[in-house]
Amino acid sequence: MKSMTGYASFENIGESCKVKVEAKSLNSKYLSLDLSIPPFLSPYEIDIHNMVKKYIKRGKIQIKIRIVFVEPPKGITVDFGLLRSYYEALESINSTLSLPEPVKLEDLLRFKDIIRFDISEEDLEKVWNVVEPTLEMTLKKLVEDRKKEGERLKKDLQNILNDLEEKITLIESHSQDLPTLYKKKLMENFEEVLPENVDVNMKIFENALAASLIKADIREEITRLKSHQQKARELLEKDDSIGLHLDFLAQEFLRELNTILAKSVLKEITDAALEGKILVSQFREQIQNVE
Numbered sequence: 001m002k003s004m005t006g007y008a009s010f011e012n013i014g015e016s017c018k019v020k021v022e023a024k025s026l027n028s029k030y031l032s033l034d035l036s037i038p039p040f041l042s043p044y045e046i047d048i049h050n051m052v053k054k055y056i057k058r059g060k061i062q063i064k065i066r067i068v069f070v071e072p073p074k075g076i077t078v079d080f081g082l083l084r085s086y087y088e089a090l091e092s093i094n095s096t097l098s099l100p101e102p103v104k105l106e107d108l109l110r111f112k113d114i115i116r117f118d119i120s121e122e123d124l125e126k127v128w129n130v131v132e133p134t135l136e137m138t139l140k141k142l143v144e145d146r147k148k149e150g151e152r153l154k155k156d157l158q159n160i161l162n163d164l165e166e167k168i169t170l171i172e173s174h175s176q177d178l179p180t181l182y183k184k185k186l187m188e189n190f191e192e193v194l195p196e197n198v199d200v201n202m203k204i205f206e207n208a209l210a211a212s213l214i215k216a217d218i219r220e221e222i223t224r225l226k227s228h229q230q231k232a233r234e235l236l237e238k239d240d241s242i243g244l245h246l247d248f249l250a251q252e253f254l255r256e257l258n259t260i261l262a263k264s265v266l267k268e269i270t271d272a273a274l275e276g277k278i279l280v281s282q283f284r285e286q287i288q289n290v291e
Contacts, residue, residue: 001236002291003149004028004059004243008141014130016123018068021131021138025146027288028060029244036064040119044128048135055139057241058291065131075118083114146291153289154236157246160283161229164253167276168225171260174268175218218263221256228252243290250284 009022033052035045052061090103108114119127228249235242235249257273257280264270 001150001154001238001242002143002146003153003289004146004291005149005289006142006145008138008145010134010138010141012130012134012137014126016070016126017130018070019127019130019134020066021134022062022064022066023138023142024062025056025059025142026062028058031056031058032060034060034062036062038065038067038117040117040124041065041067041128041131043124044131047132051132051135052139055143056291058243063135065135067127067131073117073119073123075120077116077118079114079116082111083108086111086114150290153286156286157236157283157290158233160279160286161232164276164279164283165229167272167279168222168229170272171218171269171276172222174266174272175222218260218269221260221263225253225256228256241291243287246287246290247284250280250287253280253283 004025004027006025007023009020011018011020013019031053033049035048037045037048048063052063086108087103090107093099094101094103232246232249235245254277257276260273261270261277264273
């Protein structure tokens with residue numbers, strides 16, 4: 001089981017450049033990728049996306065790739081025509097608004113499109129040959145970090161399931177008392193409405209008792225709760241993406257507990273079901289971090 005939160009970084013030095021990759025993952029219902037890479041690496045964006053999907057199934061993944069060239073790269077050009085246009089535009093603004101500050105180089109360098117970096121396909125491939133293994137190693141480290149956090153989450157979730165199991169056992173135990181309870185209450189109701197010295201018609205009594213017990217029967221709900229709990233425990237042992245499945249099971253837990261509450265006439269069952277709902281809410285909060 002893996003958490004959706006984690007961090008990893010890795011550096012690698014190649015023949016032409018040094019590459020550092022940082023990866024951070026956060027919670028997200030689905031997989032989303034936020035890339036920060038040098039513009040000349042844009043032809044490899046699809047490859048980067050595919051590599052991330054190979055290791056990560058859910059989460060918001062932030063990838064930063066920094067490249068330092070061993071030797072000053074060739075192919076840097078300045079668009080002086082565009083630079084002159086920007087300068088004249090800024091001078092015009094200063095003149096129109098009577099601003100005292102002159103146009104400085106730092107003002108012009110804010111316009112990123114005046115300096116271009118053109119790299120040959122051959123040199124780009126050399127860079128990618130360093131980036132690719134660096135990215136892959138970073139993602140492997142990120143997965144390991146997410147697994148470590150996942151182990152902590154797993155223990156918390158198992159503890160919640162243990163507490164929930166106690167509530168389900170308590171509900172089942174008290175449900176055994178329902179026939180006796182209904183029989184007693186029903187007899188009291190009959191005695192209240194019938195005149196004294198009038199015997200209760202046992203056939204009518206038994207039919208009324210059977211109808212009451214059918215409405216209050218929670219055996220199916222208890223069986224489903226046990227089944228959901230077993231499934232949740234099995235999922236916690238898997239290495240797959242299980243977060244969405246666990247969230248679905250949490251909804252099913254709530255559905256069964258709400259049905260039990262609607263049928264309950266026994267305080268002990270009602271109290272146990274309400275405490276069970278609190279535990280399921282804690283369970284759902286924790287699994288928001290599970291991949």
